[in-house]
Amino acid sequence: MERWTRAMIRYRWAVVAVWVVVFVVSSAAASGLSRLLTNRFSLPGTDTQRAERILEDHFDQKSTGSFMIVVRGAPGSAPQLLPAVDQAAHRAAGVLPSGDVASVQPVSDSIVNARIVSNLEPADAKGYTDRMRAAVGTVPGAQAYVTGQAAIEHDLDPVFKHDLKVGELYIAIPIALVILAFVFGTLAFLLPLIFAAAAIPTTLAIIWIFAHYMELSTYLQNLVTLIGLGIAVDYSLLIIYRYREEIHSGKATQDAIVATMQTAGRAVVFSGTAVAIGLALMLAMPLPFMRGFGIGGLFIPIISVACALTLLPVLLYFLAAKLDRVRLLPRFITERREAEENFWARLARAIMRHPAAIAAGTTALLVAIALPAVALELGPGSNKGIPRNLESVQGLDILSDAVGAGALAPTAVVIDSHRPGAADDARLQAGLTRLQDSLRADPQVAAVIFDPASTQFVDPSRRYLQLQVIGKSEYGTPASLDFAKRLRQDIVPAAGFPTGVDVYAGGGPPSGVDFLHLTYSAFPWLVLGVLVLTYFLLLRAFRSIVLPLKAIILNLLSITAAYGLLVVFFKWGAGDALGLISFDQIEGWIPVFIFAMVFGLSMDYEVFLVSRMREEWDAGRDNETAVALGLAKTGRIVTAAGLVMFAAFMGFVAGSIVGLQQFGFGLGAAIIIDVTIIRALLVPSAMALFGRWNWWLPQNVARVFRVRNSPLAPSAPRARPAPGPSSVGS
Structure with missing residues (x-):
């Protein structure tokens, strides 16, 4: 170096x-990066992906690239609205590449719904939303809405950009600058x-x-x-x-x-x-x-x-x-802050006097905060946590009230007979009839849509068929996820399709099931791999077999505490007073991101703090003095760095979308817990209790990792340095 x-x-x-x-x-x-980024979302190796491929290759459509036109008129006006809606739907499909009108039908006595499919990804399809709205125009005597996943993404983009701009430019960056200016003083x-x-x-x-x-x-x-x-x-x-x-x-x-x-x-x-x-x-x-x-x-x-x-x-x-040389704070403030009797020196001495009480108290507090994590309920996401004043969301709400909350993201049941023309086979038709009857009898199914005369439901080769199943609950709710599992495990096998026929369930609820399964079947093993790699890295950095284990346990405790606070503030509604959007589920990607980001960033603070303690130990200090000096000399740095990150994460919380609120709140909570309760209190008190065992590294382990062994065995005496310049706070 x-x-x-x-x-x-x-x-x-x-x-x-x-x-x-x-x-x-x-x-x-x-x-030029932004134009290469996308919101495409794929689930490789799942039934959802298999169903999507068949829909794209043989029906020229993607369930996620479809639009819906919802038209609401006066009570009893649906039959009169039908021709006008049909014309509007064909005009809109004409401006959408590969667009085709799949269905136009009344869903109540005052509401007509048209479904337009395409083979575009949502990230590509959403760019045509404004043109489709212009093509739909006005329907006399009624109000028309263009909705669907692509339209909702289009309407949410400005909301995302505004929320992120407010969060970064008006919250995170100004607070970070103020903190930095105060900490540096120049x-x-x-x-x-x-x-x-x-x-x-x-x-x-x-x-x-x-x-x-x-x-x-x-x-x-x-x-x-x-x-x-x-x-x-x-x-x-x-x-x-x-x-x-x-x-x-x-x-x-x-x-x-x-x-x-x-x-x-x-x-x-x-x-x-x-x-x-x-x-x-x-x-x-x-x-x-x-x-x-x-x-x-x-x-x-x-x-x-x-x-x-x-x-x-x-x-x-x-x-x-x-x-x-250019001061931003008066000299007396910086001199007082850097004096021997600063806050961190006093805190260090207090911890050294009562390490057991502080360690027990902080551990009990963190466990209490983490306990609600057992009630953590994960979901694939929801449209409930987005602003309701957007045109696409208003259309969705109208359609949901009339048909079912699952109207936006229906389940696509795709049947592959593996033989051209087999769609007309009597045995397959009998299985199809049994499947439809079972679906209509399911308490979560609002409607089953299938038209044997339409190429949107039977492909031209008559090898593939598809049904659209609209649920009563939104695609990400527990009831919808349970339905998707029931469909795959019970309803489809009970339909008795001929041998050699494959049935795939894709679309809304099944994609949520596949997303959670893919994520959390891999996540525990990857976490284990990260913990093992981090342990060996920190073993080399700290030259100890005890400190890396302590660091990992405390990191996991802070992350679990953040999960617990997510439950308290979002699922249990404690955040309502703070403007947070209450929601039963935590979006499934959030715990993964929180673990990865917090585990990495909190290791930053651990390395800063313990490296300085190790340095003091190597200089000949006894354990208590080394720990106290390390905290006194790095406590302010770690806390300031954590506060800057906390401010940055709070920028997400200021938004109006529940997923980003959960993400920012979870990160901010974990960081603030880490730099206050854990780094400032629990780490030094635990290290004071461990004594010389903190620095223990057996000779054979030291040889394997090619590091200099600890200069002191656990049982050896070590003299306390004389008071003077090396005392805490110097």
């Missing part, structure tokens, strides 16, 4: 030139922003390359920006504060930078690797949209570490002293 850092300083102008070129090229590439708070301006576009440019070859989500860009800003703040705080400490000890600028990178820089390398392991968990998930987030999660810490090892030492050399 010393040789590397001195080389960066020696070739500092070349380093700056390289990063300027990287910034320019990356910014140009990243500017213009040096600009250094993390320069760091972020280098790392984030570079990461987005790498994602731009991957976006040419794989499906990446529209919201990956926002997530990378969010995580990139947080990591930039974390690493900058740690390194700049350590640099200030080395300067105040009397070192020359270059020597101070070298000493900083040998200590804080080393911690950043381990921390970045831990973050990458946690976030890259999603790379191994079986869902393409999650793998896309894994790409971003892998590269943002890697690029940030590269930036910290190359650009940040040069920025310290050029700018740190100049920026520190």
